[in-house]
Amino acid sequence: MKITRITTYRVPPRWMFLKMETDDGVVGWGEPVVEGRARTVEAAVHELSEFVIGKDPSRINDLWQAMYRGGFYRGGAVFMSAIAGIDQALWDIKGKVLGAPVFELLGGRVRDRMKTYCWVGGDRPADIIAQIRERMAHGFDTFKMNGCEEMGMIGSSKAVDAAVARVAEIREAFGNTIEFGLDFHGRVSAPMAKVLVKELEPFRPLFIEEPVLAEQAEYYPRIAAQTAIPIAAGERMYSRFEFKHVLERGGIAILQPDLSHAGGITECVKIAAMAEAYDVALAPHCPLGPIALAACLHVDFVSWNATLQEQSMGIHYNRGGEVLDYVRNTEALALDEGGYARPFTGPGLGIDVNEELIVERSREAPDWRNPLWRHPDGSVAEW
Numbered sequence: 001m002k003i004t005r006i007t008t009y010r011v012p013p014r015w016m017f018l019k020m021e022t023d024d025g026v027v028g029w030g031e032p033v034v035e036g037r038a039r040t041v042e043a044a045v046h047e048l049s050e051f052v053i054g055k056d057p058s059r060i061n062d063l064w065q066a067m068y069r070g071g072f073y074r075g076g077a078v079f080m081s082a083i084a085g086i087d088q089a090l091w092d093i094k095g096k097v098l099g100a101p102v103f104e105l106l107g108g109r110v111r112d113r114m115k116t117y118c119w120v121g122g123d124r125p126a127d128i129i130a131q132i133r134e135r136m137a138h139g140f141d142t143f144k145m146n147g148c149e150e151m152g153m154i155g156s157s158k159a160v161d162a163a164v165a166r167v168a169e170i171r172e173a174f175g176n177t178i179e180f181g182l183d184f185h186g187r188v189s190a191p192m193a194k195v196l197v198k199e200l201e202p203f204r205p206l207f208i209e210e211p212v213l214a215e216q217a218e219y220y221p222r223i224a225a226q227t228a229i230p231i232a233a234g235e236r237m238y239s240r241f242e243f244k245h246v247l248e249r250g251g252i253a254i255l256q257p258d259l260s261h262a263g264g265i266t267e268c269v270k271i272a273a274m275a276e277a278y279d280v281a282l283a284p285h286c287p288l289g290p291i292a293l294a295a296c297l298h299v300d301f302v303s304w305n306a307t308l309q310e311q312s313m314g315i316h317y318n319r320g321g322e323v324l325d326y327v328r329n330t331e332a333l334a335l336d337e338g339g340y341a342r343p344f345t346g347p348g349l350g351i352d353v354n355e356e357l358i359v360e361r362s363r364e365a366p367d368w369r370n371p372l373w374r375h376p377d378g379s380v381a382e383w
Ligand SMILES: O=C(O)C(=O)C[C@@H](O)[C@H](O)CO
Pocket: 035, 036, 183, 185, 235, 285, 286, 287, 310, 370
């Protein structure tokens, strides 16, 4: 069997799907994208395709190593996202050829179902209580929201009080009947993270995500030493070689590699195992589409330390397209009471994509961009 063609489709809301064809007619799908840089990743995919076109798709590990090491320069969001999408499609093909779900090819399930959570509140956390109630009516009991709006290097008491008041309101309204993570989204400086974490401690959020930017990861152990709240990060780290430093330093309780940014299934299974060795939970990041989510769930089903799975149904980014829009077998991604995902039954990634719709929507794909925020003094603010 040989890989004959790779086609990419940028689609609403901000995703990209990759179709990998073979001379045997077996087709695999992947989801390479960096949100806001889809065209850049698209170019990287087609450059990297030089390593895979004409090759045997069964040799995933060798193709991965060739893509990663073959261009001298390596790593980073764009290249590792491009490799991720190609890798997902290779696993999809392997499963379809062997007639088994990817998690079976990875040694079989360690669990019968996987807990997911959903986003509430939008870019600037608002209407949280109403949105939690609405999602609870759909069976969810675990949520994530932005922990604050933009925050200065030394933020105001007003900004801190707003962040704390929102969390207090949630605990007042729901007690311990729900769990919620707070995503600081890299908006908070190291000095302010110490202040916010201290003020939020009494309300026991399930975790605090990206309390500082990934490039400030040396602060994770210092923040962890100050609080009992689990610290989570990983969406902006892109390979084992980055995660190893974070695990060695300590302080991280939950690792959040993104299956469409950190090299795909081949790489994230290894990252999951590294995290387990440090007694760190796995909670793959996934604000993206159905193929990315399926890739996450296959890794979750074989990783003992997988704890929570992000999924983007109803997320504030999904304007113009939703996770199930592009899926024919929507039952494969159905979430049961409590937000639990079921093991896939179909071969490969287990997702039957609606190719006609993908082609049609790719004709009108917007070039999504995240907003550029600025502080009152005009300086750029972390979004
Ligand atoms: O889902 C998360 O945890 C996020 O922080 C959302 C962010 O990753 C956006 O997708 C970037 O465009």
